[in-house]
Amino acid sequence: GAGVSQSPSNKVTEKGKDVELRCDPISGHTALYWYRQSLGQGLEFLIYFQGNSAPDKSGLPSDRFSAERTGGSVSTLTIQRTQQEDSAVYLCASTQGGPSSNQPQHFGDGTRLSIL
């Protein structure tokens, strides 16, 4: 597609359930980033992929969070045993090159996750 696509756009789930968030980057973009944005807060870096590899996983808040990317394209962010503090907007972005390439990030509109 023309832009970064994320699904679902909204997700409401009960505490303790697992959720899976999906990101479809711009075709041909090798780098893919996941961020979390809580109300009134800035973007919190979670993880980035170069191709299918994740050189930097340091931003993942806990071992309940994991992400994968297959075929150098679609990525999924999985949160296991969700907690209320996981409620936030999860944003995905992609770029043609990695962080050092100075390329602008192209963002999707995010998944708004609400944990009851």
Place this chain on the structure above:
Amino acid sequence: SQKIEQNSEALNIQEGKTATLTCNYTNYSPAYLQWYRQDPGRGPVFLLLIRENEKEKRKERLKVTFDTTLKQSLFHITASQPADSATYLCAHMNRDDKIIFGKGTRLHILP
């Protein structure tokens, strides 16, 4: 730690005037800074990138400056319009190749 700070208070500007937003960074000298616009319920949209060897960058009514001595970037919108109302984010890549964003400044252009 490397920080990037923006004025967290909302900025109210009268239509037609110039809006100026500030981005300060500490403990690091980034090779570039980026500015993004974010509307409610949407992802950020890239506006401008300025490199450390550039003093100023322009795009239509937008102007960005980069002062490596003050460790500051200023973002200007001239002849502001109500449609310019949004949250504006600055970002840079830190020494660990991680993109860091400021919390953003909410701009309201008053008709």
